[in-house]
Amino acid sequence: MRTNNVILRAVVKLVVFIILTLAVYLFLSGHHSPGGGFIGGLVLASAFVLLFIAFDIETVRHAIPFDFKKVAALGAFISVSTGFASLVFGEAFLTQAFDYFELPFFGKTELSTVTIFESGVALVVVGVVVTIILSIVEDV
Amino acid sequence: METLITILTGILVTVATYLILTRSVLKVILGTAILSHAAHLMIMTMGKGLKSGSVPVLVDGQETTFVDPLPQALILTSIVISFAVTAILLVLAYRTYRETGTDNLYELRGNKHE
Amino acid sequence: MLTVNLAIIIPFLAATLVPVLHKKISRIHIGWFVFIVSAALFAFLVRYIPRIASGETFLYTLKWIPSYHINFTTYMDGLSLIFALLITGIGALVTIYSIYYLSSNENLSHFYTYLLLFMGAMLGVVFSDNMMVLYVFWELTSISSFLLIAFWYHRKRSREGAQKSLLITVTGGIAMLVGFVMLYVMSGTMSVREVIATVSTYSEHSLFIPAMVLILLGAFTKSAQFPFHIWLPTAMEAPTPVSAYLHSATMVKAGIYLVARFTPVFGGEMTWFWMVTGVGLFTLFWGSFNAIRQTDLKALLAYSTISQLGMIMSMFGMSSAALVNGYSVDSVIFTQAAFAALFHLVNHSTFKGALFMVVGIVDHELGTRDIRRLGGLATLMPITFTIAIIGSFSMAGLPPFNGFLSKEMFFQVAVNISEFNFASDTWSTLIPVVAWVASILTFVYCMIFVFKTFLGSYQEEKLEHPAHEAPYGMLFSPMILGALVVLIFFFPNVLGDYLLRPAMSSIFPTIAENEDLGVHVIPWHGFNMPLKMTIGVILLGILLFISLRYWKGIYKMFPEKWSFNTLYGNILEQLEATSNTVTNFYMTGHLRDYMVYIYSFFILAVGGMLVITNTLVFNIEGNASISSLEGIIALVMMIAAVTILFAKSRLTAILLNSVLGYGVAIFFVLFRAPDLALTQTVVETVSTVLFLAAYYFLPEWKKEDTRKRSKSVNLIISILVGVIFTVVALAVQNGKLFDSISSYYENSYELAGGRNIVNTILGDFRAFDTMLEVVVLLIAGLGVYTFIKLKARKEDASVEDK
Known part of the structure; x- marks a missing residue:
């Protein structure tokens, strides 16, 4: 898949950052407004997919040197291990905890273990979607 | 509204069933994809009642009724899973075609008494 | 902690x-x-x-x-x-x-x-x-x-x-x-301790005996008791x-553990006593009887293990006599059986472990473990020989080895049962007799093990390697075990006081409250019944061992084709053949046929149910209103769906499928589900990309070569499925049996600290689902990766041999 579309590339360079920002926003705001791990992960994945479409695979591989299979595995590990973390504190499997903290700059902020869990979910989604697309595209 | 959606899902199910019964791998996969669309719409109608409240996001200081959030959570899970299923099936079809040179399920039958 | x-x-x-x-x-x-x-x-x-x-x-x-x-x-x-x-x-x-x-x-x-x-x-x-x-x-x-x-x-x-x-x-x-x-x-509890504590409240329950039999079945299969012993030799x-x-x-003692653990629960039943004792004694006899005919050293040890396990099992069975008639002075005497069982359990592990290792050494150094090819190794492998002597003499029940002590106790226990006339006369006299006969046979195979392997003439031409002593690393473990065999004989009460006595109070919690259940083990009891029995065992055993070749013909009465092993083999064969025939009848290998089975069942079961129960209710009163926009989208989706059936090219079909997907997304917006709409849009886009990739490599659709008849069958089935689906869905919407549980989730801010209810359900209330979903997704991703990347190498095609 080699395209020499200059305009597409120029646009993508700009748009990808907007999408990435959106993905992070969707992920972080997920607890209180629409968004969350799945959606954040999917949007993030679509940003990567867009990069792969606009540029050739080798270039992007070089710029983003992740093995997306490992990203997915890491995500699943994080999600599952948050479940075990609650066991250590004598709670039932996967009990989530949250509390409010007074942080500089942010003021009163809620910190929750759900965020860790959700970050695992997001990583799996990104990893899996990119792996699927990449393996098919590379093979053709 | 519920009745309309249910009839729509009925039609989707009919189409999906017909596609699944055909011999072309791609059609079967399309059939499963359509079946999951139907299922998602179906779950939606099974909640408290469509459009019976506002978006299920709490806003401080406002007492409102919400639409049923539970079907939404179920569907969100289901959408992602059906994506995974579609991906697996497509790749399976692709690899099968590569190895056997056919996408016809009738030709792909295993040999009897192997 | x-x-x-x-x-x-x-x-x-x-x-x-x-x-x-x-x-x-x-x-x-x-x-x-x-x-x-x-x-x-x-x-x-x-x-x-x-x-x-x-x-x-x-x-x-x-x-x-x-x-x-x-x-x-x-x-x-x-x-x-x-x-x-x-x-x-x-x-x-x-x-x-x-x-x-x-x-x-x-x-x-x-x-x-x-x-x-x-x-x-x-x-x-x-x-x-x-x-x-x-x-x-x-x-x-x-x-x-x-x-x-x-x-x-x-x-x-x-x-x-x-x-x-x-x-x-x-x-x-x-x-x-x-x-x-x-x-x-x-009992209403999963805890073994509580089951034991509350046993009196449900021992009259009609499920009590079935539960006992089933649990014993587990124990018997695991501990290779007759007739399930056939797995151990193989x-x-x-x-x-x-x-x-x-x-x-x-592992084979897990069954014994289970019996010991559940003695306080079921021990009071006569059925338990007879099942455990009977099966144990028969296994003891059958194992020792069959061990003699083996020519493979390991098979000999396997049958001897079966036999010894039966012996331990029967002792636990006899110990349950203590619980049958409630607490009395006699009960304490019966509990000694359990003490003897535990004692022999430990002893058996030491001497049998050593013996297995000896066989391993012989096999490893000489390349064979066939008795007929072995002989005269005593001088060539002196240390191995010594360990073999210690192990098998202990197993035969000779002093000064630990097996002697536990075997004496076994005889004592068996004699007790008959003397106290616990059960009917004939049966209780039979117990010590069977025990004695089996012990004679045990003595014989122990002698076979030692004398046929280590004494006699050395035949180097029949061996793969010339005989020599094993390296010390291999000898270390059997030496330790052999030393234990002797040490336990001289200091049995260290073991008894520190380990066996506390175990006794786990087996007989009710009796242990009043009595000290420990037994002081002494080698010399005076010239009593068990000692006489042991002397008889030795004398008759030697006689039988010497005259072995004259009475070996008796085994011809039990030919291989009547054994349980053959029965097992036949059952397995028949099972495979029958299931093959049945399966080939309906498994045509064509996906469509399988789907037809499934759909026909759905139509018959669900549709038939609808007709029989006459639940075809339909009511549109509670429905939400339909705006014109919604009507148009629904109509567009219906048309798109039907058009897919008539699509001539794959591209059209794929794009029409996307129309359906985006239509669903729009409906999610209309139904106040922003999370879903977002997800659906992104997923639909990615799936379309995937489908287009598939389009890129799959061949163009050919005209379906399906016959007219099966085409119309397909059509009828799909219409019926669609209709039944719709009718059931409508009927379900009509009769809401209970309130939605969603009101609970509306407290998400207090319960989970999140305002987005859908997200808190996913991440908090039902996080288990989400976690597993993530795992499924990961597996799917890895599946896709392997489907594409994994190419079979030719040389891997077949690794199975023989």
Whole structure:
């Protein structure tokens, strides 16, 4: 898949950052407004997919040197291990905890273990979607 | 509204069933994809009642009724899973075609008494 | 803290480390790591002995599924400690032995992973207090045993042996599970301790006896009792360290553990007494009788293990006599049977472990273990010979070895049962007679083991390698065990006071409150009945051994074709043949046919139900209003769906499918579901990309060559399915049986600290679903990756042989 579309590339360079920002926003705001791990992960994945479409695979591989299979595995590990973390504190499997903290700059902020869990979910989604697309595209 | 959606899902199910019964791998996969669309719409109608409240996001200081959030959570899970299923099936079809040179399920039958 | 739970988990953790360590550190044998793990666990457990001996017990609970009474609860008392010490202690010795036994060409990381897996599972069996957890570990031991028997999986006999052991033990395991569920139904608790404590409240329940029989079935299959013993001889295909460890010292004793553990529950029943004693005694006889005819040393030991297990089993059976008539002075005498059983259990592990290792050495150094080819090794392998003497004389019940003490006690117990006229006259006199006859046979095969292997003429031409003594590393473990055999004879009461006495109070909690159940073991009782019996055993045994060739013809009366083994083989064969015929009848290999079966069933079952119950209600009153926009979208989707059927090209069909997907997304917006709409849009886009990729490589659609008739069948089926689906959905919407539970989730801000209710359901209330979904997604991703990347190499095509 080699395209020499200059305009597409120029646009993508700009748009990808907007999408990435959106993905992070969707992920972080997920607890209180629409968004969350799945959606954040999917949007993030679509940003990567867009990069792969606009540029050739080798270039992007070089710029983003992740093995997306490992990203997915890491995500699943994080999600599952948050479940075990609650066991250590004598709670039932996967009990989530949250509390409010007074942080500089942010003021009163809620910190929750759900965020860790959700970050695992997001990583799996990104990893899996990119792996699927990449393996098919590379093979053709 | 519920009745309309249910009839729509009925039609989707009919189409999906017909596609699944055909011999072309791609059609079967399309059939499963359509079946999951139907299922998602179906779950939606099974909640408290469509459009019976506002978006299920709490806003401080406002007492409102919400639409049923539970079907939404179920569907969100289901959408992602059906994506995974579609991906697996497509790749399976692709690899099968590569190895056997056919996408016809009738030709792909295993040999009897192997 | 949860130290005992940790002791169970450590072997599993170590098992995961084994492959990594094996890869990284090739200089040091990986077995040493396993040895350190098991030795450390052994040392850790030894520290508990004084506290256990003083009557303490240790209970730790880790909540797992509390709503179903399933918790990871461990309970350490005298009984479980004995087994745990055997598991870790023999485990450590076997590991040292295996380091020298297995050559480094073998797949060592597999071997030690399975071994640790087994060790953890077995510790789990003896420490678990929760019946469900116990069951899980129980089956895990079966699975790890399966893997170890099939360690040389390229040999057909190994695979068959592994399959047989798995089929038999798992069948018994499932029976046991059903028994546990029955116990749960009766007692309302999953905890073994509570089941024991509340036994009097439900012992009249109609499920009591069935539960007992089922649990015994589990115990009998695991401990290779007649007629389930057939798996143990074939399991000898495993490497010898495995046979020494799993199939003589530990795993086969799990059934005995189960019987001991459940004696306080079922021991009061006469059925229990007769089943356990009867099966045990018959197994004792049958095992020893068959051991004599074996020519393979390992098979001989296998039958001897069966026989010894039967002996221990029967002693536990006899000990239950103490519970039948309630508490009395006689009861204490009967409890001695359990003491003898525990004592012999430990003794058996020591001498049988040593004997297996001796056979392993012979096999390893000489390349054969066929009695007919062996002989005269005594001078060439003096140390091995000495250990063999110690082991088999102990097994035969001769002083000064520990087997003598426990065998004397066994006779005493059997005599007690008949003297107190516990059961009807004929039967209770029969018990000591059977015990005595079986002991004579035991004596004979012990002599065969020693004399046929080590004495007689040395025939080097029949051996693969000339005889020579084994390396010291291999001799170390059997020497330790041999030393224990002698030490226990001289100091039996150290063992008795510190380990067996506390275990007795676990088996007879009610009697232990009033009486001291410990037995002071002394070698010399005076010239009493058991001693006379032993002398008789020795005299007759020698006579039979010398005249062996004259009476061996008796075995012709039991030809191979009438054995249970053949029965098992035939059943398996018939089962396979029949299921093949049946399956080939309806499994046409065509996906469409299978779908037709499924859909026809759906139509008949659900549609038929609708007609019979006449629940075709339909009501549009509670419906929300339809705006024109919604109507148009629905109409567009309907048209798009139907058009797919008539699409001539794949591209059209794919795009129409996307129309449906985006239509669904719009509906999600209209139905106030922003999360769904976002997800659906992105997913639909990515799936369309995927479908287009598929379009890129799959061939153009050909005209369907389906026959007209099957086409119309397809059409009818799909229309019927659609109609029934719609009707059922409408009927369900109409009759809402209960309120939505969603109001609970609307407290999400207080309960989970989130305002987005859907997200809190996913991440908090039902996080378990989400976690598993993530795992499914990961598996799908890996599946896609392997489907594309994995290319079969030609040379891998077939590794099976023989």
